[in-house]
Amino acid sequence: MISDRKLEHLLICKNYDVEFKDKTTGFEDIELIHNALPEVDKNEIDLSTSVFGKKLDSPLFITAITGGHPAAKEINEQLAIVSEENNIALGVGSQRAACEHPELEDTYSVVRENAPDCLLIGNIGAPQLHLANKAVEILDADILAIHLNPLQESIQPEGDLDARGYLESISEITDIVDIPVMAKETGCGISAETAKQLVDAGVSFIDIEGAGGTSWAAVETYRSEDRYLGELFWDWGIPTAVSTAEVASAVEVPIISSGGIRNGLEAAKAIALGADSVGMALPFLKKSVSQDELNQFIHYFNDSLRIAMFLVGANTIEELKQSRLVISGKTKQWLDERGINTKNYSRR
Amino acid sequence: MISDRKLEHLLICKNYDVEFKDKTTGFEDIELIHNALPEVDKNEIDLSTSVFGKKLDSPLFITAITGGHPAAKEINEQLAIVSEENNIALGVGSQRAACEHPELEDTYSVVRENAPDCLLIGNIGAPQLHLANKAVEILDADILAIHLNPLQESIQPEGDLDARGYLESISEITDIVDIPVMAKETGCGISAETAKQLVDAGVSFIDIEGAGGTSWAAVETYRSEDRYLGELFWDWGIPTAVSTAEVASAVEVPIISSGGIRNGLEAAKAIALGADSVGMALPFLKKSVSQDELNQFIHYFNDSLRIAMFLVGANTIEELKQSRLVISGKTKQWLDERGINTKNYSRR
Amino acid sequence: MISDRKLEHLLICKNYDVEFKDKTTGFEDIELIHNALPEVDKNEIDLSTSVFGKKLDSPLFITAITGGHPAAKEINEQLAIVSEENNIALGVGSQRAACEHPELEDTYSVVRENAPDCLLIGNIGAPQLHLANKAVEILDADILAIHLNPLQESIQPEGDLDARGYLESISEITDIVDIPVMAKETGCGISAETAKQLVDAGVSFIDIEGAGGTSWAAVETYRSEDRYLGELFWDWGIPTAVSTAEVASAVEVPIISSGGIRNGLEAAKAIALGADSVGMALPFLKKSVSQDELNQFIHYFNDSLRIAMFLVGANTIEELKQSRLVISGKTKQWLDERGINTKNYSRR
Amino acid sequence: MISDRKLEHLLICKNYDVEFKDKTTGFEDIELIHNALPEVDKNEIDLSTSVFGKKLDSPLFITAITGGHPAAKEINEQLAIVSEENNIALGVGSQRAACEHPELEDTYSVVRENAPDCLLIGNIGAPQLHLANKAVEILDADILAIHLNPLQESIQPEGDLDARGYLESISEITDIVDIPVMAKETGCGISAETAKQLVDAGVSFIDIEGAGGTSWAAVETYRSEDRYLGELFWDWGIPTAVSTAEVASAVEVPIISSGGIRNGLEAAKAIALGADSVGMALPFLKKSVSQDELNQFIHYFNDSLRIAMFLVGANTIEELKQSRLVISGKTKQWLDERGINTKNYSRR
Ligand SMILES: Cc1cc2nc3c(=O)[nH]c(=O)nc-3n(C[C@H](O)[C@H](O)[C@H](O)COP(=O)(O)O)c2cc1C
Ligand SMILES: Cc1cc2nc3c(=O)[nH]c(=O)nc-3n(C[C@H](O)[C@H](O)[C@H](O)COP(=O)(O)O)c2cc1C
Numbered sequence A, B, C, D: 001m002i003s004d005r006k007l008e009h010l011l012i013c014k015n016y017d018v019e020f021k022d023k024t025t026g027f028e029d030i031e032l033i034h035n036a037l038p039e040v041d042k043n044e045i046d047l048s049t050s051v052f053g054k055k056l057d058s059p060l061f062i063t064a065i066t067g068g069h070p071a072a073k074e075i076n077e078q079l080a081i082v083s084e085e086n087n088i089a090l091g092v093g094s095q096r097a098a099c100e101h102p103e104l105e106d107t108y109s110v111v112r113e114n115a116p117d118c119l120l121i122g123n124i125g126a127p128q129l130h131l132a133n134k135a136v137e138i139l140d141a142d143i144l145a146i147h148l149n150p151l152q153e154s155i156q157p158e159g160d161l162d163a164r165g166y167l168e169s170i171s172e173i174t175d176i177v178d179i180p181v182m183a184k185e186t187g188c189g190i191s192a193e194t195a196k197q198l199v200d201a202g203v204s205f206i207d208i209e210g211a212g213g214t215s216w217a218a219v220e221t222y223r224s225e226d227r228y229l230g231e232l233f234w235d236w237g238i239p240t241a242v243s244t245a246e247v248a249s250a251v252e253v254p255i256i257s258s259g260g261i262r263n264g265l266e267a268a269k270a271i272a273l274g275a276d277s278v279g280m281a282l283p284f285l286k287k288s289v290s291q292d293e294l295n296q297f298i299h300y301f302n303d304s305l306r307i308a309m310f311l312v313g314a315n316t317i318e319e320l321k322q323s324r325l326v327i328s329g330k331t332k333q334w335l336d337e338r339g340i341n342t343k344n345y346s347r348r
């Protein structure tokens, strides 16, 4: 049953090492250029950002984690309270189960109850066209995310392996729902070409969810009797820094950079690379045991982002997006090969 | 006697570490680009490929391993049964001994007996022009491979060190046998220039057998009293990924990428680099103790190849050949130096 | 109180590991090209350099370390005696406390007393316009340094976080003081763009103080209850070799290369990269326990600089500035990205 | 006294670790391209090379090691016997002492006595113009080498630190002696620019002696009371592979590649990079305890060189010089920076 699987995912992610092994996000290849003379009052730095009309106090998304299992309700409640308190955005896990099993609805509706003003993001799979409006309704969502997770499906014993028509279906979803539709990966990233396809299909927001953080091949490996395939594909995917630059170079819609981002310094790099905001899942799940830990984590995030902005001389997220940075190593090699001019970042 | 040497080779390869030490195949420098939106039904992926008119269920060759010794007969029998069952291609080891000693013939003929429909590949050395038709006949071969192994000959105490006239001899072999003639290295790879010479000489199939897997300098080191030379040349050769790209850029004939390939993910990279299929020897020798292990290994191979294809959005081997990939590190440096435009792979 | 903080800084720097962790100065990426035929008499090598009319026996600055606390007086006295003896330049730590608390003045005036002929450098922060002339007077300074330290301010609990108007203030300081004004960082380096701003504001000397030596995020981490932010930004900054080349490519004023320089060989690289002299702080603080150790350290510095000059064939600092060098690795990548032609160094 | 120092050098080189620490020769960055179809009979490979009219059986020089001390006589005798037996070239250590102290002459003359037909190389320093003909006479030398060793002189307590006029003096030596004059470094290499100066001064043979093997800063460090400077400059110099390519690109005279070369595989790379032959010192000193060990070492050298030649398809040293190779890593970066087109090696 879906909802048992969801509990397993939560337990595995909380207790096992589910992150990439030998592949990194690539942010270690990115150097923001220190500005010894910032024309900035750090205390006045404005982290706020506006997403489809709603203002966030910080460019931070808690990306899709859970729902659809009794154990998930408490987690979602905690995340909702904290998101409301800090006025950041919050996504929920796949709503398929709840759309099909009304008794699970409250594991999602608990979110809006506790986060009346938050930017909330619903979550369905590409083929679940028929559940789209229901999902929006259950959550009272501001945005509907469609998750793309072919790697997980490949490794997962119960995986859905027919991905034909997904783009078509996404296009139809963008037609039938009234709110903006986001496409999100789940840890393998989105390429320039895929980003263009998504935007052409009507998607108006992309959460890149690249490689370097939670690996869904890893998660499913722990659930499999046979670890061979999961271990082989553990590190598959486009590193988050690369995917961020690829998508930013390809489309005009707003971008969330995510997948392995863990602090405000990495967030600053992601935003300077072209993202509009950043997202995280695993750290929030791990801290969800207490509101204090969640609040402190967000506090650290905001503070480290502010320091990074101060040190490059950016008063606002918009200014941060124009900051100079130097790309080297494997990330530089990838972008060169793909025709993305890294000098546009270092000399602007 | 040749056949004792063959037994020694089998025992050494099974029990000792005979792979390259500090040199790798280069596949770790190759990244297939994740496609979050594959227009593929993984269960419908077609791994089949056609080789000189015969269809294989998977682009997989068990490359030349053995024959010519009583102990080899059982191994060849196992490999034949499994090849037939999985409809993949099977090569045998050098047939020289059997051509000269009829009592050894059955160590080869056992293959066709157990693999009546398989694509079988005979095996002789370049100077064994006179044995060519006999070798084809003993095996009832579909293809005749001519092995090139100057490194092994150099390190082997009994090595044949006069390689003059090999190309001439190969050309004559292509004239006198009725089936396609393949040239194969044995772990040092084939360069663009050599590939051109081979094709000009009439060869219609190249098995590159590059560096990074079984090292024949290593194998012969274990057989030598004096390890000095073997250890010095242990890691000699063109890495498999490099050799694959070199040969693909130079000639039009079909290519097997091999030498250190160990799973379907590496196979997918090799095919996207320009190979038509891949080959392996050592893993099959190691699994040849049981049909179950052999079958499972092939199963893993096919499954991992399918997942890689799913994740790049390829329904067929032909589509896989067009997949985008990014080359970095030492492999990129080598190809740049040699004038092979790596951007043709990343931007196509 | 400021002066307690100063004591803490001294103690931490003397006893804890306060240098960068994973980031280096970049000098290991720089190779001076050996000259097997130097037209040089090593004993006649002239290390002297002239700085705003005063001649130094060696292109060496003890950069700002201390003052403003009773414990600092003895250190400054030692440094002054040794600077006078070796005729090198000496900077003092921030003079703000002494300007505001006359009882601390002697911790600075002790310097001129013991170094009557030395090139002395005063030190204030950018916003301390009103203290500029007082600072010059207390020290009888030849040059007034304005320190830039946004990273330290960010991590320091009591940090001054409003950096707006600093450039304006620097410009005014250059107007109101009669001696040359230097801008100096404190371990994060100065970029080409910042250097231009500083020179446009009237600064006539730049001490780049790049990343790779003492990390002020590190120092403040040891002072904080909460180490999170300090550890995250421990390695922030432009590596010293990079910053040296950036600033040298951007402005015409004399440059001190500093931040992690530890010997005359690195100094030679820095000067060949475009610096006019080099500076160090931490090693001098550590040796300040005895005049002998200080003298020996300077002796080693001069000797190793002389050997490097001998080996590239440079008789004078001016000739050293024209020496060929080869840049590789990360430093090369950074300079390439930023549009600084490294071949100008290797082929001149 | 010179001759005591010479004994110390011998003992240190035999018993201590005197090779470069973190710098390598660069030959690990060079890959000869495997030729699977060599048109070569390995047993017929011709290693012979002609040097100023004398034929050597192998392109191998025992470079300057010793003489001038009673203990050196036995070493030179051994080296002479073995050189004669294998018909390779032999250089002696600096002859200054013997030129000035006739009682030491036999430590050199023993060489010609035991190697009547060998190519022998005398050895003096650049300022020893007045000893040139005497040195030639004592040894009955075929070539006179002038050693350049500014690094050693810098670290050595008794070092000769006035290198002015060396080039002038070299030019005069080429005028006054009747045999070819060679310039040789001693472990720091020769740059393109220095090579041009030497050839313009009349030198007709260059032994590059680059960095990566014996470090004379290291040797002198063991002799110094104070290790500081020696350790700092331990790794100074142009890597041997780089220096070989630099000199080959700059001048037409024959070149010996040396400094850290240890076997025939590295020798093959050096020759393909542009050298005419290779040299070694330290390994011969270490093996000089027995003629058997010396003979075996030369045997290994020749055999490994032959295998490398076989594997690239070279029948002669001349053909080896035309072999393709791929340069990567730091060596590639250096050559790129210096304007040496590495593609000339990989595509010829
Ligand atoms: C326990 C857990 C459950 C998740 N469930 C979903 C999901 O239902 N839908 C989805 O789109 N992403 C899901 N994700 C993926 C995350 O949104 C995110 O893409 C991924 O974890 C990478 O980010 P991270 O490295 O910050 O964890 C889940 C992640 C975790 C850790
Ligand atoms: C035990 C053994 C025997 C082999 N004998 C032959 C042979 O007779 N002829 C041949 O062409 N290759 C022979 N090979 C080489 C393989 O076909 C292959 O080129 C090489 O092992 C590299 O592939 P691998 O890394 O997958 O083992 C042999 C390999 C092994 C392991």
Ligand SMILES: Cc1cc2nc3c(=O)[nH]c(=O)nc-3n(C[C@H](O)[C@H](O)[C@H](O)COP(=O)(O)O)c2cc1C
Pocket (backbone or CB within 6 Å): C009, C010, C013, C063, C064, C065, C066, C092, C093, C094, C123, C146, C147, C148, C184, C185, C186, C187, C209, C212, C213, C214, C258, C259, C260, C261, C279, C280, C281, C282, C283, C285
């Ligand atoms: C104990 C200590 C105190 C310092 N105080 C000052 C200061 O007051 N003003 C200033 O401009 N720099 C100050 N610095 C920074 C140094 O001048 C220098 O920029 C920095 O330490 C990097 O150089 P290093 O790696 O050689 O130490 C101080 C450094 C140390 C170690």
Ligand SMILES: Cc1cc2nc3c(=O)[nH]c(=O)nc-3n(C[C@H](O)[C@H](O)[C@H](O)COP(=O)(O)O)c2cc1C
Pocket (backbone or CB within 6 Å): D009, D010, D013, D063, D064, D065, D066, D092, D093, D094, D123, D146, D147, D148, D184, D185, D186, D187, D209, D212, D213, D214, D258, D259, D260, D261, D279, D280, D281, D282, D283, D285
């Ligand atoms: C013990 C010893 C003594 C040497 N003495 C001399 C010498 O007198 N003159 C000279 O030109 N080179 C001398 N060399 C340097 C060598 O000729 C050679 O340039 C250097 O050792 C680097 O080569 P290697 O790494 O093979 O040892 C000596 C080397 C050794 C090991």
